[in-house]
Amino acid sequence: MRVVAAMSGGVDSAVAASRMIEAGHEVVGVHLALAKNAKTLREGARGCCTIEDAGDARRVADRLGIPFYVWDMATPFARDVVEDFVAEYQAGRTPNPCLRCNEKIKFAALLDKALALGFDAVATGHYAQIVEGPHGRELHRAVDMAKDQSYVLGVLDEEQLARAFFPLGDTTKPQIREEAAERGFAVAKKPDSHDICFISDGDTRGWLTQRLGEQEGEIVDEGSGEVVGGHHGAYGFTVGQRRGLGLDRSDLDGQPRYVTRVEAETNRVFIGTADLLGADEIEADHVRWCGPAASGRHRLGAQIRAHGEEIPATAEVRGEGSDARLVVRLDSAVRGAAPGQSIVLYDGTRVVGSGTIARAGRAARAPSAPVGGKPADESPARLPPTRRTSA
Known part of the structure; x- marks a missing residue:
């Protein structure tokens, strides 16, 4: 098969690409440029799609002896992932941008472009397994449950699964790093990315405030119905949140409080005790x-x-x-x-x-x-x- 290997610049996608070559496929490495203004360097394990990441991916491709390209996906990523993320928080909901990215970018925009160019499938470094079942290809959990990423792939449909490869699903993360080192990949010890890739400092509330502005509102206790505090934007809260409420517990009978619901239309955040949260x-x-x-x-x-x-x-x-x-x-x-x-x-x-x-x-x-x-x-x-x- 002719396969596009999505190469993020990390260790997982590097080993995934090498395994696809060993399996006998004709592989081309592709790095997705998702940021309109990519930073020069990563901030530790935060963020992705930097110029450094693109360079790391290119060096792996060179070592493997495969063609390598950078595909600009910044516009669809901004529309389908970033703008969706902001709109969801503004509506009082808590989105998962990784699922939306897998659905709209990696297995829609990327796969569609790959197919249009004559490729047969896309391979990524996700930890999950594809199993041939009685009704076609099935998505299963990875062997390494600590790294299992089947949850964020749960948005893929059967047509996308038919064109997808996840070569790492039968291997643990330590084994992947060992394999990368044996292959001479410089990314063998590179830290994993975490948190939301387009919020490199990890401050989601601050990032949303820059885009939506401060919106003064009330924090209401579910039990008493009383206003017990204020906030600068209901979009900065999510159900189950305990930290960052800015409340004095001594004023609330000493018991911890959690966000129980976010009412976007009134810009109010409701809190309650743990028994109201389940x-x-x-x-x-x-x-x-x-x-x-x-x-x-x-x-x-x-x-x-x-x-x-x-x-x-x-x-x-x-x-x-x-x-x-x-x-x-x-x-x-x-x-x-x-x-x-x-x-x-x-x-x-x-x-x-x-x-x-x-x-x-x-x-x-x-x-x-x-x-x-x-x-x-x-x-x-x-x-x-x-x-x-x-x-």
């Missing part, structure tokens, strides 16, 4: 299936953070196509489920699909019904069968 029922839209679409009710695992715990749940699909919605009842309540975040569903190690959280709260359950009990009208036969891998 959610065991989640409704989600923008549903994406990593394979044939599911219908009915199914017992699955649900995860709401990239490295969060997978919780047993009952997921019900309502509607079809672009109108499909998910209603997920968790066996145990989870803290900090915020509108705008993604919920990703698993069947064993297989990623079934994902949705964007529209609402999270407490479900009304019959007292006699065991929490997490299997509904009588559940229809697991409608969920395509899967071939599991160990993880």
